[in-house]
Amino acid sequence: MKYTYFISATGAGTGLTSVCLGLVRALEQLGVRVAFSKPIAQQFGPDAEPERSTHLVNATLGLNPAKPIKLSHAQQQLALGQTDRLMEDIISIAQSSGEGADILIVEGLVPVADENYIAELNRNMAKALDADVILVSAKNKDSSAQLNERIKMTASLFGGVNHKSVIGCILNKVGAPEPASQQVIAEEEPDEADRHRTAKSRSIDELEAVLPVFQGDSFKLIGAVAWNPLLVAPRTIDVAEHLGADIINAGQIKERRVQSITVCARTMPNMLHTLKAGTLVVTPGDRDDILMASSMAALNGVPLAGVILTGGIKPEDSVMQLCHSAFATGLPVLTSNLNTFSSAQYLNSMNTEVPADDISRMESVMEAVASSINAKWLAERAEVVGERRLSPPAFRHLVVKSARKAAKRIILPEGNEPRTITAAAICHEKGIAHCVLLGNPDEIHRVAQTQNIVLPPSIEIIDPEKARPKYIEPMVELRKHKGLTAPMAEAQLEDPIVLGTMMLARDEVDGLVSGAVNTTANTVRPALQLVKTRPDSSLVSSVFFMLLPDQAVVYGDCAINPDPNAEQLAEIAIQSGDSAKAFGIEPRIAMISYSTGQSGSGSDVEKVREATRIAKELRPDLLIDGPLQYDAASTPSVAASKAPDSKVAGRATVYVFPDLNTGNTTYKAVQRSANVVSIGPMLQGLRKPVNDLSRGALVEDIVYTIALTAIQADQMTNS
Incomplete structure (x- = not known):
């Protein structure tokens, strides 16, 4: 590891663990190799093994920090005067946890009343690790003046706010209501909720400017995490x-x-x-x-x-x-x-900490913290900006950022479906895309109300009954060579996906996302008929973005073509490589088979060998190799023995499977067995972006698919 940040709380109830994990996520979004360590376990109340912080960081971020020392053991070492030996153990745990990382985040101990040795342990750990110190604080019951003093007092334990290693503070729970009403607000009226939101926004600005401790040059406000009642909502x-x-x-x-x-x-x-x-x-x-x-x-x-x-x-x-x-x-x-x-x-007396088994809530908390922290400044201080890798958080962050920049209009034909409505609201809140919901406005508003979804005024709702007549003639014109008549077109336009696809074909929207309640065929068929393939494509294929623990990779084709021939497989490889490059993944394309190189024979492996030859000939600018077995493509040690001269083997980022049976089975096996997030399928080869959802899609899946569609639309416009 190159750099260490020691994170210390100014008191109880600051959300130390949440901020530490959010900080890890924020740095990962920059492509930084970051690790986490909790050298001394501190259990509270009913907590039992495993230690909460290390368990959550493993469950949410896939990191495997070294097992911490028990607090009772640390106490005993201090009592025996064995501080140096204890610090040696702390350093060993930290170094083991941070091996191979650019930045190590170390979580300190939460101060407890009448236990002064905790402050001593925190100070000794930060010094032993030669770490920069970041404080975490929350106003809770304090006045602004008391909060300011608490931050200064805690900083003094490490040398004070002017010490070169005491660099700043992250304020958590900014704008929170009084502690007695933090957990739940009984029968809260809408205007009362609005007042809380207004107070929250105002508090962030005030705390940033008013607290004297931040008005010097050396001690910075590194982040201000706004209070959000949804983040403390228990199951x-x-x-x-x-x-x-x-x-x-x-x-x-x-x-x-x-x-x-x-x-x-x-x-x-x-x-x-x-x-x-x-x-x-x-x-x-x-x-x-x-x-x-x-x-x-x-x-x-x-x-x-x-x-x-x-x-x-x-x-x-x-x-x-x-x-x-x-x-x-x-x-x-x-x-x-x-x-x-x-x-x-x-x-109302419930503990607001995230339980160790509530992974989805911790993910939401981490995202909220990550978006509120100046991680770029911390990375620059550690001199690691520019050493970028596309980790899963970095990929997701890139997708959202690129979609915001694209600012595209995406139609959602399943406009009255609850997950779709929620995703549309999130996309507008985050500026990911301008969503158009296709459906009966009264029904959409009713569903939104029952789901407690606030529909932003900017969301557009189109009533199919009113819109349908204007598309009958244009659809007849598009399909007259197939003998389509006006009555036939009117009947087909009863399907909202067909209607949405017509809007896309006429350039009234930039992309379409469907499939939450419809089959892949229902989504793709109208696109093939009305939007059609690009001039340089003879087929439509698909890719999944697989967010493996260490990096994002591309799998194609896992959803569309059952048994492509060699020419089609070559085209799928080229399409998949271009998609990878468009989304920030350096394409190293592995043509997957049951055999590597020249070691096998048979019609299936010959098809892959021929597809590799064709793809290389058509696109010499792409790194393509095959046939390769999956382990030879993904694992450097296997590649060293099976394909030592390959520039792709052992470091592939795009995996092209020989048929749908292999691709679909592999992606689902990896997704379920390794608990990997997959985004897609994203369709390739169409003139305009149309993307399909799994019928089991989560709201987050829909949000990211909308973002992918917006980015595709932007690329097609600029190509």
């Missing part, structure tokens, strides 16, 4: 465990999150407005009317966080039977022996 299962509640109906108890709590002591009509996505309903167990109202909301598509029936009272079997269909939607129902008031009070 319903976490609530159940906190209350010691019994589970009547589990439903989606591990997936749903508590964004607000409504305590129902009023009559049913007076609480209906609180039944929104993410609401946890807390009500006495004998209020059957509230349970049935919640069930009706669930049946109408509102994903409530759950219902807690208090006082140890369970509904009659007849009531449960009446609500059975609602339970089948995934609605969690719990019972608590506490009364309603005590249950609500107890919920």
Whole structure:
């Protein structure tokens, strides 16, 4: 490792682990080789093995830091006067964790009242590791003046704010409400939520400018992470465990999150407005009317966080039977022996730390932190900017950045599908693309409301019923050589994908994304008929961007062509190489087979050998080699023995499979077995970008596919 940053908290409740992992993510997005170490384990409350920070960094970032020393052992070493020996162990753990990295992030210990030895340990660790010190602080209950003093006092432990190694602070939870209401806000009205958002934005600006500790030149405000209530939203299962509640109906108890709590002591009509996505309903167990109202909301598509029936009272079997269909939607129902008031009070005392097994929440927290930190300045200080690699976070960051720059208009024919609506809202919030939802406006707004999605005014909604007539004649003109008549065109335009594709063909939008509820054939067929292939392409193929632990690579073709011949396989290789290059991946193309080089024979391997020859002849500017077995293409040690003279073997970034059976099986095996994120399929060879989704696509998958489509559209415009 070349450089070490030691991250130390100014007190409890600052979110030290979240900031450390977010900092790792921010540096990875720059292409920096970054590692993480937690030299001394510090367990709190019910925490048990594995140590929380090292577990989360492994689960989210794929890093494998060395096992930390237990805090009790460190205490014992200090008591025996063995500080030097302890520091030797700390250095060994840090060096082992940071091997091969440009920057090592070391997480210190959280200060605990009346335990001054923790401050001593933090100071000794930073000194032993010759690390720059970054503080993490949060206002919590402090005034601005108290926060300023707390930062200065903690900095003084390491030499003060003017010391060359004490470089700055990251402020977390900026704009958070008072601690008593941080966890949940019962029955919060929309204007109250707006006030929280306004206060949050104002606080970031004020803290950056007002705190005296940041007004010198040497001690910097490295980041200000805004408070976001969604990032502290626990899962319903976490609530159940906190209350010691019994589970009547589990439903989606591990997936749903508590964004607000409504305590129902009023009559049913007076609480209906609180039944929104993410609401946890807390009500006495004998209020059957509230349970049935919640069930009706669930049946109408509102994903409530759950219902807690208090006082140890369970509904009659007849009531449960009446609500059975609602339970089948995934609605969690719990019972608590506490009364309603005590249950609500107890919920507000929940720890806001991310549980060790809540990986999706930690991912969201890391992204929020990463976007709020000046990682470029830290990388420049460590003199590693420019030593770029396209790690998975770097690839995702590049995709979002490039899509923003492209500023394209993308149509989503499945406009009333909840995941699609959510993805469109995210794309507008992040500036990824201008999304056009195709569907009935009233239905789209209803779905958005039930899912608690705020649709930005900039999102465009087109009603197919009103838009359809203007595309009948243009479609007849496009397909008259196939005998298409006006009535036939009108019937085909009933399909929103066909209608969206016509808009794309007429240059009214820049790209199309579909497939959340439709098959690949339903998405691709209209594109082939109306958009058609590029002049230099004889076929449409696909690639997946596979985000392996160390780098992003390309797999093609895993979705479209069942058994391409040698000429088609060569074209797929060229298309895939060009796609890789367009997205920042240096193309080194491996033509995959069951044999490497000249060692095998048979029609299948001969096809790959011939495809390699054709591709090299057509595009001598691309690095292409084959046939190569997968291990020879991916693993340097295997490549050294099987293909020692190859410039591709052992370092391939584009893998071209001989047929759909091999490609689709391989991508799914790698994706599921290695827990690898795959983005795609992205279609290649069309005049305009049309991209297909998996019907099991997550919202994040849709967002990235929209981004890919926007980038493709920009490249086609400029080519």
